[in-house]
Amino acid sequence: MENKKENEKKYNVYVCTLGCPKNSNDSEMAAGILEKSGHRMVNNPVDSDVIIVNTCGFINDAKKESIDKILEMAEIKEEEDKDRLLIVSGCLSKRYGDELFKELPEVDIFLGVNEYHNLPQILAQHQKEREIYVYDCNREFVEMNNRKLSENPYTATIKIAEGCDNVCAYCIIPHIRGHYRSRREEDILQEAELLAEHGCKELILIAQDVTAYGVDLYGELRLAKLVKKLCRIDGLQWIRLMYCYEDKITDELIQVMTEEKKVCHYLDIPIQHSSDKILQLMNRRSTHESIINTINKLRKAMPDITIRTTLITGFPGETSAEFDELYDFVEDMKFERLGVFAYSKEEGTPAAEMKEQVRSDVKEKRKDSIMRLQMEISLGSNQKKIGQILQVLVEEQDEEGAYIGRTQYDAPEIDNSVLFQSNKELEPGDLVMVQINDAFDYDLVGVEV
Structure with a gap:
């Protein structure tokens, strides 16, 4: 008993x-x-x-x-x-x-x-004696219902897949989270409808590789079709795509992003490098040329699109020549949002066993160099928005009474904010129109109109 x-x-x-x-x-x-x-x-x-x-x-x-x-x-x-x-x-x-x-x-x-x-x-x-439970990754997506939401889930993520099959040379994720496993479309739509009923206005699609969605389950890339169906859900205002691999950004996906008003003109594309030599060593499927072609295609279809990317400096074999190529690439492409990691040597990955490991101080110096360049690019990008009227999702109010929010061009917690004044009493999750009248390296300033 x-x-x-x-x-x-x-x-x-x-x-x-x-x-x-x-x-x-x-x-x-x-x-x-x-x-x-x-x-x-x-x-x-x-x-x-x-x-x-x-x-x-x-x-x-x-x-x-x-x-x-x-x-x-x-x-x-x-x-x-x-x-x-x-x-x-x-x-x-x-x-x-x-x-x-x-x-x-x-x-x-x-x-x-x-x-x-x-x-x-x-x-x-659980018994009084100490135990350990470390399980293997499941072969199929494990559907977990009854998600606990915040009191005001105006922005929410929705996981559309688990695991990864890209096996990049530097990455341990496939060993941790297993092979790529897409979630059933009907389950995603059901959860999205539930989120919308609870007040979600911004739905953020996440996975290790969002663009690979469906290939294992349906035998084809199904992200574009999924996004189109999500756009039919009442209550959702913004649909944001994170963790998109360049080689799987299809013309169909670009068309859906262009035609569907709910889809944010924002894409997170972690390209990691621009040198063909380094991309090959990384076991990436993209090339210098394919990256440029995809970015140009996106910008032609959506002139206002914001592209976020991440880079790795100091990958094994990266000489000063490959780094200079990367630096010039960043300067030329002028990504609106960009983050840089110094290469981290992870045991159990092919990259950890590679020769020509780059010294830590060199990796960090290269990272800092690109981040200084990106500050200038980000400021220039933000200054172009001065005078524009943009829709802003309210997130909080500061101690001095100003509101802080984001545009569709910024993901929560990692991207820019908009600091603005309003004569109204606003709540987190409200969508308002703000005229931008000033810009800084990573933030905008404005007033509600």
């Missing part, structure tokens, strides 16, 4: 999420599943019986941040006279589960990246 009561115990659960929007989406799913099974989510680890740290393990900086957060939560776990559980999940746990189990005795349970649907069962079966 005692065991039965213990198995039926309901916990106060705190979830700490690190890393990318895909992790945030996973945490929302986990929270919803736990609530459905009778557990209660809390906003402070001190108030919890169970602490879950959803980790990132993509590059060295992310791994360090995850370890630091686990240790921080471990200290809270030991506070007071309370028998808390500490669970570590996500990419770091999946990648280093066995090692972490040995090095972090403070942690009770380790989960991978596809096991959140098992959480209620794991909590119910």
Whole structure:
């Protein structure tokens, strides 16, 4: 009887999420599943019986941040006279589960990246002795219902696939999240309709490779068709595409982006480099020429499009000549949004075994050089918007009464903001028209009209 009561115990659960929007989406799913099974989510680890740290393990900086957060939560776990559980999940746990189990005795349970649907069962079966659960990636997309949404989910991600088959030489993600697995179209549409009913106005499509959607499930690239159907859902105002691979941006997709008013003229295309030599070493399918052709095609179809990209400096074999080529490429293409990572040597990847590794100081110097160039490009791009009237999604109000929001040309948390004045009382999620009257490196200033 005692065991039965213990198995039926309901916990106060705190979830700490690190890393990318895909992790945030996973945490929302986990929270919803736990609530459905009778557990209660809390906003402070001190108030919890169970602490879950959803980790990132993509590059060295992310791994360090995850370890630091686990240790921080471990200290809270030991506070007071309370028998808390500490669970570590996500990419770091999946990648280093066995090692972490040995090095972090403070942690009770380790989960991978596809096991959140098992959480209620794991909590119910947990015994006093320490256990470890690190599962293999599933062969199909695991549908997790009952997602926990914020009180005002005016912007929300929707995961359309899991895993990756691109096997880039520097990337460990396929080993962590498994092969590419598309989600069924009807399930995506059903969740999107639910999000719209709850007040979602901006729907952000995410996956390791959004543009590969459907190829495994339907035998063809189906992103364009999916987006067109999402545009029919009442309530949605903006549909944003993240993590798009250049080699899979089809003419059909460009046509849908051009014709459908709800689709943001914004595309996140992580190209990583422009040198054919480095792209080949990276095992990328794009070439210098194909990247330029695709960017030009997008800009011709949508002159106002904002393109975000990411680059890697200091990849093994990158000489000063390849870096100069990359620098000139950035200067010529003038990407509206751009981020740069210094190459991170990840064990278990082909790139980690390559000769001609670039010194850390050189990698960082090259990164900083491109970021200084990008500041100038970003300022020039922003200054072109002075005098324009743009639709802005309100996100918050600062202490001085000004509002902060974003245009369709900016993704949440990573891109520019618009600081503007209004005589109205506005709420997060409101869409208003703002005249831009000033511009800075990464932000715009205006007034509602």
